[in-house]
Amino acid sequence: MVSFHPDAKFLTDFAAGNLPLSEAICVAAHLEFCSKCRSHVQQLSDLGAQLMARLEPQLAAADSDDRQAFEQLMQRIDAADTDTAVTSAATTISAGAARGSSANPLGLPRVVQKLAAGGLQDLKWAQFGKSLRIAPIRIGEKTRETAIYDIRAGGRMPEHEHRGEEITVLLKGSFSDADGKYVKGDFVVRHAGERHQPTATLDTDCICLVSLEQPVKPSSFWYRLLEPFVNYRLSGLSN
């Protein structure tokens, strides 16, 4: 049972189309596990539609004839091949079928499948200690890093403090920390300054989608992404 959800700010910014890509990917992944939030997003889209309907309608430039504009649009549509609708409907159906089939054995959300095209194993993983590996995913966003974390069953992540907001969406398995236990589909937000030490449960590996807000600081991509872990390992060595 999913029990951690995006708040009203995330869902509103998402439905209004204003959420930056990395965060939007996390919300989209959560939505596939959570009918309640899907229904909220749908309501928020209804709200957007009602607001749109209340705008003062804008007519085309004064000199253009409505009927003529419509004919021009139909010419574009005809030129682009009227079979498109049939094709796209068929594609939608087959894509839907593929999602439910063995093509996606982990039941990954559509957006994660797309990000990890070819499967999770084909991502570029970096191993940290025995229990944790991280695959950064470049989506061209400057202020956040997006990554997939894989924590081995029973593995303990180093205790770390967040320098920026971190969103974690559980895709498989479960983990716990001092504040609670998190299961598949949960959307967990940690704010800057919060410390925690997540531990994967014993029976299965834990796979998470993570969006990490970056401190404004010029340093290399890898260093910034892995900094909390690198620090931990160094301090671990010195103990």
Next chain:
Amino acid sequence: MDNKDDMETAVSVHPGRSATPDPWAENVRRVAETRDRAAFQELYKHFTPMIRAFLLKSMGAGANRSEAEEITQEVLIKVWNKAASFNSSKASVNTWIFTIARNTRIDFIRRNERNDRKIDIEDIWHEPDSPEPLVDLQQRRAEQVIKQAIATLPDEQLQVLYKAFMEGKSHNEVAEELSLPLGTVKSRIRLALNKMQILIDR
């Protein structure tokens, strides 16, 4: 014409649609099934000025009028092409067209950004795949509640919703523009959503 009803039964198996009749659903169905140009022209006449108004506002200063016009045309082409995927039990035509316009706008904004991953906007902002009849029925009732409640919102609440949904501004941007603390923007939106019975409990 006779097989229309069969098609409808196959697509929509619960009585939700009859509870909240949507005057435009029939037009979309005719476009989907018979590529009915007259039906599409009616949709065009009704929705184009609305879509254009939305895009002129939401595409921001980065877009000029001719870009907004081009995106408006793109939205209409998608309405024609995607008509078969419209599900009248899930959303009204109004909501469906808003989501297409919203996605096309996001796509426009991101079009010039470099992106290693082949990720489409519709991989993120997409329609749910599986039908959920019970939820859908509630959904259509909820839409009526929203429509009625929106008319009763105080101006300060309507203003923040308007900026978020129609001007494409995030909570942070709205707060900055109105010189309000982020918490105030959040609570105004929260109060408005509660009135519309969009009860997000976190």
